[in-house]
Amino acid sequence: MALDAGLVGRSYPPSAVYEVGRAKIAEFAAAVGATDPAHTDADAARALGHPDVVAPPTFAIVVTLGAADVVLADPEVALDYSRVVHGEQRFTHHRPIRAGDRLVSTTTIEAVRSVAGNDLLTTRVDVATEDGEAVCTALSMLVARGAA
């Protein structure tokens, strides 16, 4: 059930707008135990030069996880989701994600590989504001472990 190399470069339509809320940032920060006041107190964030509370560095996954679902929903991407584990993750932050951001994600299949019976799928999600300001690029490598 190897992935078709012809999928590389396939891009999907932009996501609906994800509006970043202060409560969601606070909830996510608490879930990773991040207690920096810049996640919850706008004045503390401003003291560091940010316009509003900022998200932890891995918050972008909240935005990109849903966006990347379009890949798994693509009938031409034959990936057995029940056998999928997360192999690698990379975030490039052009600037921190902050409360009030209205973000649009565009997903592209970056690479497909087959290694030792496992299918490896790398997706790139480019996250930008509605107005086109680049905010974050997320690269996720998923591994579908071959059936034993």
Next chain:
Amino acid sequence: MSARLRAADVAVGTELPEQTHRVTRADLVRYAGASGDLNPIHWSDRVATGVGLPGVIAHGMLTMGLAARAVTEWAGDPGAVVEYQVRFGRPVVVPDDDTGAEVTVRGKVGAVLDEGRVRVDLTVTSGGEKVLSLARATVALA
């Protein structure tokens, strides 16, 4: 309020304060809700063992998020991380008890880059085994 670390105060080899985090099933449930990752391998032993895992495992992204704290708390600004990558080498198995699993995060400056940026190399272990590999963050210091 946190004070931002200055690039002038670090050099290659500078060590970050070590952090140890305890991860319980309750933490996995909380992370599942906050992140939207409801994959049952992170809360159901039945499903986890059914796909060949030793038991319920932590979300790789939770481990990655915990490890980021060593960097952001050191830098004094959670918005200072400009690049962050990891490879999920080995799962963190979280037993169904009150103790959970322990995740230890060590880091040191691996390179001093231009424009006040430094690369931090992280070593993240659980039960003495490395759980993340190639874990590194580029941080913009003051």
